[in-house]
Amino acid sequence: MSRQVWKGSTLLNPEPPVLVSCGSPEKPNLITVGWCGTICTQPSMLSISVRPERYSYDLIKDSGEFVVNLPTERLTRAVDWCGVKSGRDVDKFAAMGLHAAPAAKVGTVLLEESPLNLECKVTQRIPLGSHDLFLAEVVAVDVDESLLDENGKLCLEKAKLIVYSHGEYLALGRRLGTFGYSVRKKAGRRK
Numbered sequence: 001m002s003r004q005v006w007k008g009s010t011l012l013n014p015e016p017p018v019l020v021s022c023g024s025p026e027k028p029n030l031i032t033v034g035w036c037g038t039i040c041t042q043p044s045m046l047s048i049s050v051r052p053e054r055y056s057y058d059l060i061k062d063s064g065e066f067v068v069n070l071p072t073e074r075l076t077r078a079v080d081w082c083g084v085k086s087g088r089d090v091d092k093f094a095a096m097g098l099h100a101a102p103a104a105k106v107g108t109v110l111l112e113e114s115p116l117n118l119e120c121k122v123t124q125r126i127p128l129g130s131h132d133l134f135l136a137e138v139v140a141v142d143v144d145e146s147l148l149d150e151n152g153k154l155c156l157e158k159a160k161l162i163v164y165s166h167g168e169y170l171a172l173g174r175r176l177g178t179f180g181y182s183v184r185k186k187a188g189r190r191k
Helices: 055-063 073-084 092-096
Strands: 018-023 028-033 036-040 045-050 065-070 100-102 109-111 116-127 132-143 162-165 168-171
Touching: 018 055, 018 073, 018 109, 028 045, 028 055, 028 073, 028 092, 045 055, 045 065, 045 116, 055 065, 055 116, 055 132, 065 109, 073 092, 073 162, 073 168, 109 116
Parallel strands: none
Antiparallel strands: 018 028, 018 065, 036 045, 045 132, 065 116, 100 109, 116 132, 162 168
């Protein structure tokens, strides 16, 4: 295999584009964040990176709270639109026909159209350069009951979540395996 060496880049792909809700319940905002990730299991934590000049930056910094709303295929247009428009200029909820709902554990709102909402409290902000990294504890997860099976198990594939890869929004495809499948013993096999 022949390779080229390029300068360092943010080419880690695919990534989950998320709609982050922030601000007061009276004047909420949505921002599309492409740089979001899980960082800790106990306590449950995630991170988002936001440019300081973005309207949502001060809303998150000042309140110390936000909600990560996982977008579905049906929300793809809103994900893109909310990523190129500013909440300084437009009410993104109204413009996209979306609905803010009260969050259970934080003082901002969640996106009602998203079937999974991760309510977060900022624990640390780290200036990095073009972006600041917000580390946050996930204090509640709101799950649409339509994603649960008869035993209460989360069936995430029902959500039809999307990913973003090198400028394109993509639907998730077919299952290639499950956690631990590569080392799991086959049924009926003896040593």
